Amino acid sequence: MTIKRPRTRRKLGRRTVSELVVVRLILYRRILRDLAFSGTRYVFSHQLAILADVTPEQLRRDLMNVRYEGSPTRGYEVVALEERIGAFLDPPTTQSVALVGVGNLGRALFAYFLGRRPLLQIVAAFDIDPAKVDRMINGCPSYHISEARTVMRDKGINVAMIAVPAAAAQSVADILVEAGVRSLLNFADVRLRLPPDVYVEHIDIGVTLEKVAFFARRPVAAAKDVGPA
Amino acid sequence: MTIKRPRTRRKLGRRTVSELVVVRLILYRRILRDLAFSGTRYVFSHQLAILADVTPEQLRRDLMNVRYEGSPTRGYEVVALEERIGAFLDPPTTQSVALVGVGNLGRALFAYFLGRRPLLQIVAAFDIDPAKVDRMINGCPSYHISEARTVMRDKGINVAMIAVPAAAAQSVADILVEAGVRSLLNFADVRLRLPPDVYVEHIDIGVTLEKVAFFARRPVAAAKDVGPA
DNA sequence: GCGGCGCTGTGAAACGCATAACAGCGTTCT
DNA sequence: AGAACGCTGTTATGCGTTTCACAGCGCCGC
Numbered sequence: 278m279t280i281k282r283p284r285t286r287r288k289l290g291r292r293t294v295s296e297l298v299v300v301r302l303i304l305y306r307r308i309l310r311d312l313a314f315s316g317t318r319y320v321f322s323h324q325l326a327i328l329a330d331v332t333p334e335q336l337r338r339d340l341m342n343v344r345y346e347g348s349p350t351r352g353y354e355v356v357a358l359e360e361r362i363g364a365f366l367d368p369p370t371t372q373s374v375a376l377v378g379v380g381n382l383g384r385a386l387f388a389y390f391l392g393r394r395p396l397l398q399i400v401a402a403f404d405i406d407p408a409k410v411d412r413m414i415n416g417c418p419s420y421h422i423s424e425a426r427t428v429m430r431d432k433g434i435n436v437a438m439i440a441v442p443a444a445a446a447q448s449v450a451d452i453l454v455e456a457g458v459r460s461l462l463n464f465a466d467v468r469l470r471l472p473p474d475v476y477v478e479h480i481d482i483g484v485t486l487e488k489v490a491f492f493a494r495r496p497v498a499a500a501k502d503v504g505p506a
Numbered sequence: 507m508t509i510k511r512p513r514t515r516r517k518l519g520r521r522t523v524s525e526l527v528v529v530r531l532i533l534y535r536r537i538l539r540d541l542a543f544s545g546t547r548y549v550f551s552h553q554l555a556i557l558a559d560v561t562p563e564q565l566r567r568d569l570m571n572v573r574y575e576g577s578p579t580r581g582y583e584v585v586a587l588e589e590r591i592g593a594f595l596d597p598p599t600t601q602s603v604a605l606v607g608v609g610n611l612g613r614a615l616f617a618y619f620l621g622r623r624p625l626l627q628i629v630a631a632f633d634i635d636p637a638k639v640d641r642m643i644n645g646c647p648s649y650h651i652s653e654a655r656t657v658m659r660d661k662g663i664n665v666a667m668i669a670v671p672a673a674a675a676q677s678v679a680d681i682l683v684e685a686g687v688r689s690l691l692n693f694a695d696v697r698l699r700l701p702p703d704v705y706v707e708h709i710d711i712g713v714t715l716e717k718v719a720f721f722a723r724r725p726v727a728a729a730k731d732v733g734p735a
Numbered sequence: 736g737c738g739g740c741g742c743t744g745t746g747a748a749a750c751g752c753a754t755a756a757c758a759g760c761g762t763t764c765t
Numbered sequence: 766a767g768a769a770c771g772c773t774g775t776t777a778t779g780c781g782t783t784t785c786a787c788a789g790c791g792c793c794g795c
Contacts, residue, residue: 303716349772385610460722476721487532492705493665493689495516578742
């Protein structure tokens with residue numbers, strides 16, 4: 278869920294790739310992993326497109342960005358394509374992530390990380406509650422937010438997740454950015470205002486939920502575009 | 507976070523409104539609430555635009571959809587505009603929501619609903635774990651998923667949130683749709699395949715997180731569009 | 736009272752993205 | 766062996782959204 282803004286883009290080789298393409302590539306790779314796991318060797322664009330809920334044309338167009346060529350007769354080789362997308366998406370080295378806010382949501386995020394995502398690791402948690410600080414949570418040390426700057430620098434963290442109440446989110450974000458974070462994932466229901474060179478992604482459950490509720494009330498055959506006039 | 511597809515639209519009066527507009531309207535209203543709470547009476551489009559992280563032109567254009575006119579000299583009257591947007595967005599009556607999956611994330615969602623959102627209420631929770639079933643959770647009864655159909659019908663639920671492991675999500679979704687749900691909010695990291703008249707919104711934390719990590723590695727001044735060639 | 740300023744609302748242009756259409760080619764079937 | 770099929774990669778078209786630009790107008794200051 279997101280608001281359309283001047284898209285952040287990133288160069289690869291001499292090309293520039295939009296956020297939308299990146300998101301879909303991530304999705305394709307996940308599907309390819311599942312396919313590889315289930316023993317599939319080759320896949321056609323229309324098959325993969327169905328699994329990703331995308332048109333085949335769009336899939337092929339997206340794949341142009343990663344410079345991988347499929348065979349007209351066999352389609353794409355699952356493992357090879359997965360690796361090629363990985364080469365495009367993955368960091369050269371493991372990225373360290375910080376989590377701020379160890380409430381219900383924070384714990385859910387910890388649970389989410391277990392096992393998965395070897396290339397992204399939560400190496401530090403922060404909170405303001407003394408009861409939650411200076412402990413180990415899922416093998417990860419927790420600190421008081423006031424130590425953020427030191428810890429972030431020491432551990433070379435440049436990605437952070439914010440899972441604190443809305444009222445605290447902006448000041449937390451300011452602290453993080455000041456401590457060198459380049460990229461944020463914000464779960465608080467507030468639009469953060471930050472310098473333009475910081476990448477922010479909002480997961481705004483409140484807005485998303487209202488949106489879903491709104492569209493639950495639309496006319497039955499809306500998908501067919503039946504509007505008069 | 508979402509993939510661009512043929513946009514779901516909804517008529518209002520004789521106009522049709524896109525998802526993007528709806529999302530922004532929801533956001534504007536939230537900001538207006540905060541402004542009203544802090545005692546602000548009037549607001550100009552450029553002020554509101556900054557708070558919403560949008561251009562003033564876009565804000566004004568969005569507001570055209572709700573048929574509210576501001577004054578050239580005072581701007582928009584905060585409370586009146588908030589109410590006007592509410593009249594556009596809100597359901598005539600309270601909507602009942604179901605939550606499937608009472609794990610970490612499910613509980614976080616319950617916590618989220620506390621106090622807020624009088625127009626959306628979780629009236630039933632479902633799980634497959636016997637230990638979590640037939641209890642009260644935050645004043646809401648929990649049932650085994652096998653009872654979904656009956657309960658959903660009885661309570662007139664047409665919106666549901668899915669917070670179960672990825673492997674179970676599709677079958678849960680099928681059950682829900684079969685039980686009459688029109689609109690889904692899915693937190694599982696799987697793309698659900700459902701009939702086109704069902705509205706689905708994905709909150710895919712895995713994808714979003716990878717995206718954030720990816721853009722943390724972009725060149726420093728990317729925002730200025732410094733690409734050569 | 737009149738001129739000028741700054742805001743709103745909206746038509747028109749520009750942009751980005753998705754969709755459609757097509758050329759190339761390896762495989763397979765006759 | 767030759768032809769036809771179906772898939773890929775890519776170019777061209779179209780659409781939706783955002784951005785630009787300006788007309789209209791109430792208020793404020795002179």
